[in-house]
Amino acid sequence: EDKVVQSPLSLVVHEGDTVTLNCSYEVTNFRSLLWYKQEKKAPTFLFMLTSSGIEKKSGRLSSILDKKELFSILNITATQTGDSAIYLCAVDRARALNFGKGTSLLVTP
Amino acid sequence: DSGVTQTPKHLITATGQRVTLRCSPRSGDLSVYWYQQSLDQGLQFLIQYYNGEERAKGNILERFSAQQFPDLHSELNLSSLELGDSALYFCASSGGHWGTNTEAFFGQGTRLTVV
Numbered sequence: 714e715d716k717v718v719q720s721p722l723s724l725v726v727h728e729g730d731t732v733t734l735n736c737s738y739e740v741t742n743f744r745s746l747l748w749y750k751q752e753k754k755a756p757t758f759l760f761m762l763t764s765s766g767i768e769k770k771s772g773r774l775s776s777i778l779d780k781k782e783l784f785s786i787l788n789i790t791a792t793q794t795g796d797s798a799i800y801l802c803a804v805d806r807a808r809a810l811n812f813g814k815g816t817s818l819l820v821t822p
Numbered sequence: 823d824s825g826v827t828q829t830p831k832h833l834i835t836a837t838g839q840r841v842t843l844r845c846s847p848r849s850g851d852l853s854v855y856w857y858q859q860s861l862d863q864g865l866q867f868l869i870q871y872y873n874g875e876e877r878a879k880g881n882i883l884e885r886f887s888a889q890q891f892p893d894l895h896s897e898l899n900l901s902s903l904e905l906g907d908s909a910l911y912f913c914a915s916s917g918g919h920w921g922t923n924t925e926a927f928f929g930q931g932t933r934l935t936v937v
Contacts, residue, residue, distance in 0.1 A: 747925060755824060755912065755928040756865075801865065809878050810855070810926065814864035 715740040719802050719813035726820055730792050734816045736802030737784040744805040746778055746785050751799040751815070759787070759800075792820045825849065826929035828913050834935045840901040843932045847894055847915030853877070854896040855916075855926060856888055860909040871896055903936045910934075 716739045726732055738746065745763045749756035760769045762778035762785060769776050773792075778785045789796055799815040825848035835841055847854050856868040858881075867880035871890035882888075885903075890896045900907060910933050914926040 749928075754910075754930045755826075757824070758925045758927065761925050803865075809867040809870065809880050811867065812857075812865035 715811055717804050717811050717813040719816050723817040726792055728820055728822055731790045734787040734800050736813055738804045740804050740806045742806045747803045748776055748787050749801040751801055756801055794820050794822055796820050824927040826915050826927050828929035828932050832933045837903055837936055839903050843898040843911055845896045845913030848927055851915035851917050853916045854890055855914045856898050857912040858909045905936050908934055908936045
């Protein structure tokens, strides 16, 4: 059975901290791994990763994929209260996009 | 704004009823996906249409059906509603279909409450 598992489920940090969110997967027909940020409603796209070891970066956010060990991490440095959201990892397995249950991040002032 | 439009934003209806959720994809996108998000289940893939044809099916109940029209908008029909159908229903669109490494853009969702 295909699985996408995110950890931790939830974390609370202070502004300025660095956080690492994890996503491990076991799927057939892997095509790519995607990260989304969900605040109040719609998930918004962050990154798409298709190759191992190549870091994708956008401002304070970065992500990398390890296709051998079947996981990805999302790093957020110098966190701000606006980073508070649910972060979703999804795997494109050529027939559908399988989502993990998400990591809920709360950044406190 | 992702460019994906969903209506209505909120819907409250009684058990046993039927509702229709509507989605207009981003201009030019051929694929439409429907997802159900409940607190305990996370985002569950329901069904995908590509250029008017059903492309992939996920955990969609037989009481649910969907279609994509020639103008590429899509409707998700939910019938014989039960309390457990209460959830946030998302539509997403993309230019290609899964497997072609194209990201999907999500609408704001329709909050369905069954009472």
